[in-house]
Amino acid sequence: MSNIAVSSAPHEAVAHAHDHAAHEHGGHGHGHHGPANLLHHFTDLAQQRESNALGMWVFLVTEVMTFGALFFIYTLYRHLSDSAAFQAGYKAPFAVGSALMNFELGFINTLVLLCSSLTVATAVYVAGVRNKKWLVGMLALTAFLGVVFLGIKAVEWKHDYDVGLVPGLNWNPESYLAGKGYVLAQPTGVNGQAYIGDGRPETVKEYGARRLEEIRANEAAHGGHGGHGGHGAHSDEKPKPFQAVVNGMQLQMFFVIYFCMTGLHAIHMIIGLGLISVFIWHAKNGIFTDIQNDQPIEIFGLYWHFVDIVWIFLYPLLYLIAH
Amino acid sequence: MKLNHPNDQPEAATGGSIGPAGPLETGGAVALAADGTPVGAGLSSTAEAVRKSFGVPFETYLNNDFSWKSWIYTLDHKRIALMYLIFISVMFLLGGWAASMVRYNLIEPQGMLGAEAYNRWFTAHGVIMVFFFLVPSIPAVLGNFLVPIMIGTRDVAFPKLNMLSFYLYAAGSIIALAALICGGIDTGWTFYAPLSSTYSNGMTVWAITGVFLAGFSSILTGLNFIVTIHKMRAPGMTWFRMPLFMWSMYATSLIQVLGTPVVAITLLLLVVEKSLGVGIFDPKLGGDPVLFQHLFWFYSHPAVYIMLLPGMACVSEIIACFSRKPIYGYKFVAFSSLAIAIFGFLVWGHHMFVSSQSPYAGMVFSLISFLVAIPSAVKVFNWTATLYKGSIRLTTPMLYALSFIGLFTIGGLTGLHLASLATDVYLHDTYFVIAHFHYVMVGGALSAYLAGIHFWWPKMTGKMYSESWGKVSALILFIGFNLTFFPQFLLGLWGMHRRYHAYPPEMQFLNIMSTAGATVLALGFLLPAFYLLWSLKYGEDASDNPYGATGLEWQTTSPPPLPNFERIPIVTTGPYAYDAVESERIHQKSEAIAAEVRARVAAAEAERPVKENDLV
Numbered sequence: 001m002s003n004i005a006v007s008s009a010p011h012e013a014v015a016h017a018h019d020h021a022a023h024e025h026g027g028h029g030h031g032h033h034g035p036a037n038l039l040h041h042f043t044d045l046a047q048q049r050e051s052n053a054l055g056m057w058v059f060l061v062t063e064v065m066t067f068g069a070l071f072f073i074y075t076l077y078r079h080l081s082d083s084a085a086f087q088a089g090y091k092a093p094f095a096v097g098s099a100l101m102n103f104e105l106g107f108i109n110t111l112v113l114l115c116s117s118l119t120v121a122t123a124v125y126v127a128g129v130r131n132k133k134w135l136v137g138m139l140a141l142t143a144f145l146g147v148v149f150l151g152i153k154a155v156e157w158k159h160d161y162d163v164g165l166v167p168g169l170n171w172n173p174e175s176y177l178a179g180k181g182y183v184l185a186q187p188t189g190v191n192g193q194a195y196i197g198d199g200r201p202e203t204v205k206e207y208g209a210r211r212l213e214e215i216r217a218n219e220a221a222h223g224g225h226g227g228h229g230g231h232g233a234h235s236d237e238k239p240k241p242f243q244a245v246v247n248g249m250q251l252q253m254f255f256v257i258y259f260c261m262t263g264l265h266a267i268h269m270i271i272g273l274g275l276i277s278v279f280i281w282h283a284k285n286g287i288f289t290d291i292q293n294d295q296p297i298e299i300f301g302l303y304w305h306f307v308d309i310v311w312i313f314l315y316p317l318l319y320l321i322a323h
Numbered sequence: 324m325k326l327n328h329p330n331d332q333p334e335a336a337t338g339g340s341i342g343p344a345g346p347l348e349t350g351g352a353v354a355l356a357a358d359g360t361p362v363g364a365g366l367s368s369t370a371e372a373v374r375k376s377f378g379v380p381f382e383t384y385l386n387n388d389f390s391w392k393s394w395i396y397t398l399d400h401k402r403i404a405l406m407y408l409i410f411i412s413v414m415f416l417l418g419g420w421a422a423s424m425v426r427y428n429l430i431e432p433q434g435m436l437g438a439e440a441y442n443r444w445f446t447a448h449g450v451i452m453v454f455f456f457l458v459p460s461i462p463a464v465l466g467n468f469l470v471p472i473m474i475g476t477r478d479v480a481f482p483k484l485n486m487l488s489f490y491l492y493a494a495g496s497i498i499a500l501a502a503l504i505c506g507g508i509d510t511g512w513t514f515y516a517p518l519s520s521t522y523s524n525g526m527t528v529w530a531i532t533g534v535f536l537a538g539f540s541s542i543l544t545g546l547n548f549i550v551t552i553h554k555m556r557a558p559g560m561t562w563f564r565m566p567l568f569m570w571s572m573y574a575t576s577l578i579q580v581l582g583t584p585v586v587a588i589t590l591l592l593l594v595v596e597k598s599l600g601v602g603i604f605d606p607k608l609g610g611d612p613v614l615f616q617h618l619f620w621f622y623s624h625p626a627v628y629i630m631l632l633p634g635m636a637c638v639s640e641i642i643a644c645f646s647r648k649p650i651y652g653y654k655f656v657a658f659s660s661l662a663i664a665i666f667g668f669l670v671w672g673h674h675m676f677v678s679s680q681s682p683y684a685g686m687v688f689s690l691i692s693f694l695v696a697i698p699s700a701v702k703v704f705n706w707t708a709t710l711y712k713g714s715i716r717l718t719t720p721m722l723y724a725l726s727f728i729g730l731f732t733i734g735g736l737t738g739l740h741l742a743s744l745a746t747d748v749y750l751h752d753t754y755f756v757i758a759h760f761h762y763v764m765v766g767g768a769l770s771a772y773l774a775g776i777h778f779w780w781p782k783m784t785g786k787m788y789s790e791s792w793g794k795v796s797a798l799i800l801f802i803g804f805n806l807t808f809f810p811q812f813l814l815g816l817w818g819m820h821r822r823y824h825a826y827p828p829e830m831q832f833l834n835i836m837s838t839a840g841a842t843v844l845a846l847g848f849l850l851p852a853f854y855l856l857w858s859l860k861y862g863e864d865a866s867d868n869p870y871g872a873t874g875l876e877w878q879t880t881s882p883p884p885l886p887n888f889e890r891i892p893i894v895t896t897g898p899y900a901y902d903a904v905e906s907e908r909i910h911q912k913s914e915a916i917a918a919e920v921r922a923r924v925a926a927a928e929a930e931r932p933v934k935e936n937d938l939v
Binding site for chain 1: 339366476477478479480481482484542546547549550552553555581582583584585586587592595599600601602603608609610611614618622641682886
């Protein structure tokens with residue numbers, strides 16, 4: 001008659017009803033039963049493993065939504081600025097921004113991250129076969145590759161800062177752009193702003209060529225120190241001929257999005273590195289290999305792969321669209 | 324007591340805890356273990372009687388440890404729920420104070436506080452009430468307490484995340500409060516850029532940081548519930564045997580998990596824009612302010628369903644319990660929760676009909692907004708059908724739940740006016756919107772929250788509050804609410820603009836009505852605070868199942884023991900077995916009457932021969 005027939009779950013047959021020692025730890029113990037790494041509120045290890053895995057997947061869904069908003073912003077502004085630039089006769093600002101990226105370093109970074117995905121996958125495998133030595137090694141290698149990635153990223157950012165490509169902190173890209181053959185449009189637009197000999201408004205191309213000459217003459221007049229660090233990193237490069245005019249405001253938007261996306265990605269890398277340092281420590285103590293609990297490695301692997309996948313999307317969108 | 328038809332249909336569920344109309348005296352159905360002993364702490368009155376007769380205070384989650392550390396470091400979902408309750412109540416009182424200042428300002432047409440102060444008060448009201456009260460209210464308090472118990476498990480899947488979620492909320496609310504005290508913000512709760520990023524004076528960055536942390540807390544709660552509901556259900560607790568509370572919480576969690584990250588990153592970008600002076604949403608620097616509105620409402624429209632769906636969750640439980648009937652159309656009500664969650668993500672554009680959004684997008688958003696009315700109406704009709712021919716008991720939770728149904732219906736129907744493109748152009752940003760929103764959020768979500776708090780108060784604290792005070796305050800709330808917000812519909816139709824500290828003098832009468840109503844409303848909110856707290860010390864001890872309700876949470880003690888159940892229950896039928904409960908009660912009653920009749924007949928028979936003998 002009762003809708004709830006209660007019987008004891010298997011592991012409960014040996015359970016102690018109340019373990020006061022455990023209660024003292026935050027009032028949350030119920031005595032251990034079953035395997036040592038089974039938390040008290042789960043019925044069995046299978047339930048615990050499934051819950052943990054599902055938890056990470058749900059978390060990754062929230063991450064997809066987080067990065068998804070940024071990708072949406074990227075798509076929108078790339079579309080808006082491309083069509084605006086096309087109408088004004090400028091070069092698409094996202095393409096210009098992408099051309100200013102060091103895509104070789106980005107390529108190396110992509111390789112580094114792909115390798116780290118391999119090492120994490122290996123770590124998951126060796127944790128499964130309880131190989132402690134290999135587990136520590138693979139985790140350490142993953143951490144090393146993560147640090148290399150962040151190091152290369154830091155080099156890129158440092159360069160961007162030096163040449164004045166960081167919006168908000170140091171945005172003064174004119175002379176660096178001039179070195180690459182690009183000229184910033186005036187915020188009000190160029191058509192109709194200046195006139196050449198016969199009273200005809202100068203075209204975008206004429207404006208760009210004239211402006212490029214002015215900037216270079218100005219820099220030459222101010223001595224050989226290369227102006228605003230414009231040629232700091234590329235002083236040995238020859239100044240390129242005139243390429244295109246680009247809307248500075250829209251170029252700045254590209255760099256805002258670039259720093260937001262790669263910055264958020266780097267934050268995720270740093271969190272991953274923090275986790276992995278703890279896991280290396282635990283792995284050394286045999287926690288994942290001795291007590292048959294390798295699942296944290298697997299779940300960390302999910303996270304790490306996700307962060308890699310984000311980069312797989314970031315690299316072409318930010319570095320390759322100019323090529 | 325022989326009504327054992329195994330049946331998966333919740334509507335036709337059998338068995339259940341059998342209770343008479345009043346407090347459960349006989350214990351009714353006792354869940355039995357295989358060996359026939361009562362299981363589940365205090366599942367039966369027998370166990371209770373034994374406990375009381377021996378004078379042994381049974382161990383609950385509240386009295387197993389009294390040290391302050393046991394609260395600070397607690398991983399127990401019930402204690403975390405109580406800590407949330409305390410924090411959320413404080414935030415609610417502060418938000419209510421800000422609301423009273425808003426109403427105070429609007430007594431006079433030229434405003435009592437001045438524009439600058441008024442902007443800060445209404446922003447404080449909005450930020451506190453939306454992000455620190457409504458979003459976490461039912462999920463974090465009642466959800467945390469009930470989700471594991473209702474599906475028969477010991478805790479949520481990730482107790483540590485649950486604890487982290489509480490502390491993130493606490494930190495966020497403290498930071499936001501500090502920002503509101505040290506200068507305040509004048510952007511409105513929507514933080515529209517570029518007003519918030521460029522022009523506003525105040526502690527915008529800190530307030531946004533607080534909201535950001537509260538958002539993380541909300542994500543973690545949602546994540547926890549999703550995993551708990553998927554993986555931790557007791558044996559036999561199939562999806563369609565879950566109480567409707569769980570379906571609504573599941574839909575809520577989906578919104579929390581899918582929507583909150585978007586607003587989190589948006590607010591983060593706003594902080595970047597404000598602190599670095601770059602233009603992500605600032606048109607002066609090439610940004611698009613409408614983009615901010617899209618991203619903001621992509622979360623914040625579904626967020627109103629984060630606030631409302633859990634309210635519907637409480638109401639479904641309470642209506643079924645006090646109508647003594649299984650809920651009408653269980654699956655429809657369950658799926659309507661999911662439908663609301665899904666449609667909720669497709670309608671955000673109706674907040675932006677008068678922005679530069681394309682009119683074609685406006686038409687589509689308008690159409691989909693109308694669709695939200697369908698699952699909402701399914702719920703209202705099914706509750707009404709549940710009430711139909713039920714043995715309705717007008718207890719305090721029931722009064723709150725009934726006022727929810729009425730007020731939410733008004734709020735929902737006026738939402739249709741705002742969802743239609745043409746009408747909205749006129750009504751946009753008027754007090755009509757304010758009235759609609761408050762009918763849904765105060766008349767709806769808050770009434771349901773109070774209904775839920777009253778309904779599960781005996782379970783949470785083990786004490787009974789004063790039923791008569793409860794009914795009085797429910798009545799005061801209903802009257803005060805309508806007096807406050809109904810005039811605002813009229814004000815909105817007359818064109819009174821929201822967020823202005825001043826208004827034309829001919830609107831003063833209705834504004835004074837509204838302010839007077841707010842005073843009554845405040846009384847309606849303060850009364851429960853007093854009699855509920857009073858009940859903690861002086862209230863009667865609650866029995867395990869004071870309302871004769873079905874559901875696993877009523878099968879354990881009040882308050883529950885630390886692990887919720889002595890043994891994990893095995894569920895064999897659906898959640899609303901009230902028809903069986905009631906027919907059992909009627910059966911018992913008729914048995915009693917029959918026994919009484921038999922006894923009298925027997926007594927009469929015993930007397931008759933004597934008389935016959937006398938005659939002979």
